[in-house]
Amino acid sequence: MPKPFPPAMQSADSADSAEKAVEAERLQNVEEAVEAERLRLAQDLHDDLGGRLMALKMALAPLLQPASDAARRADxxxxxxxxxxxxxxxxxxxxxxxxxxxxxxxxxxDDFTSPTLSCRFSSNQSEIDAAPAVTLGLLRICREALANIARHAGARQADIRLTQTDAGGEAGESAMLLLDIADDGCGYAADAPDSASIAHRVRSLDGVLERHAGPPGTAGGNGCHLHIRVPMARSAAVETARIVR
Structure with missing residues (x-):
């Protein structure tokens, strides 16, 4: 039977994991801030410059009846x-x-499906009009979870389910999005840095993350089931601007 690692080594490993988790969270914050700024710039371009260009085109229209060469060039x-x-x-x-x-x-x-891993997706909606921050956040969460499954879980099957709930009910809840990601691999290490990363992304969406045992695992134990609930409506302090298409 192998001897346990000395306490000093265990402490060093724990400190290293905590440091990596903090660094991962910092990088996520930077990534989210950059993306929010890109969305804000795109919104400003659309609303301000786009509106001015359309107004200029309307003002130029009378000059094109009949059009001079200069007016045509300007148009x-x-x-x-x-x-x-x-x-x-x-x-x-x-x-x-x-x-x-x-x-x-x-x-x-589809991208994560391979000869050794089958990924299936289903939803109760054909389209979901979620806020940009919610859409991008859930995609990142799912991408990270699938990457963990592909690299570490030894799973043969991963199932992704997206459900939109209606607003209302006795508690007057807002509409929610439920994202379930389950695999039949070797389970989930709650103290792993990637676990902290997913938890941080869920918190940034004002959401809730639950971890459960999944289907029977390939290593004789249980697989993993992540259940994520996030509100579709975002507060003004958190929401990034919607870009008009």
């Missing part, structure tokens, strides 16, 4: 400016927001 340059602005908006806006949450999660499941 062409204006169209090019509008196209350039739309290109900048597409670069600032994550493509997952245009796909929508349901389609993006399906794509994620």
């Amino acid at each position: 062409k340059l204006l169209d090019e400016a509008v196209d350039a602005m739309h290109g900048a908006l597409r670069r600032l806006r994550p493509p997952e927001l245009d796909m929508g949450l349901v389609a993006a999660l399906q794509q994620l499941a």
Whole structure:
């Protein structure tokens, strides 16, 4: 029977894990701040510059009846400016927001499916109009969970289920999104740095994370089931701006 590690080594390992968890949380905060700023810039471009360009095009319209060469050139340059602005908006806006949450999660499941791991996705909705911060946050959570399953769990099957609940009820709850990720692998280490990372992402969405035993695992134990609840409506202090398509 192997001897346990000395207390000093266990303490060092614990401190190292805590340090990695803090660093992972710091990097997530930076990532979220950068993304929020990109969304804000895209919104400003759309609302301010986009509105001004459209107003200018309307003001130019009477000059095109009949059009002089100078007016036609000005109109062409204006169209090019509008196209350039739309290109900048597409670069600032994550493509997952245009796909929508349901389609993006399906794509994620397809991407992680391999000869050794089958990933299945289902939802009670064909489309879900979630806020940008919620959409991106849940996608990151699911991507990280699937990466953990693929790397560490030894699982053969992973199931992802997204459910939208209606607002109301006796408690007057707002509409919620429930994300369930279950696998039949060797289980889940609650003290692992990636576990802290997922928990931090859920907290940043004002959500709740629960861990349960999953289906019978490939290592003789139980697999893992992550159950995540997040509100669809976000407070003004947390929500990033919605980008008009």
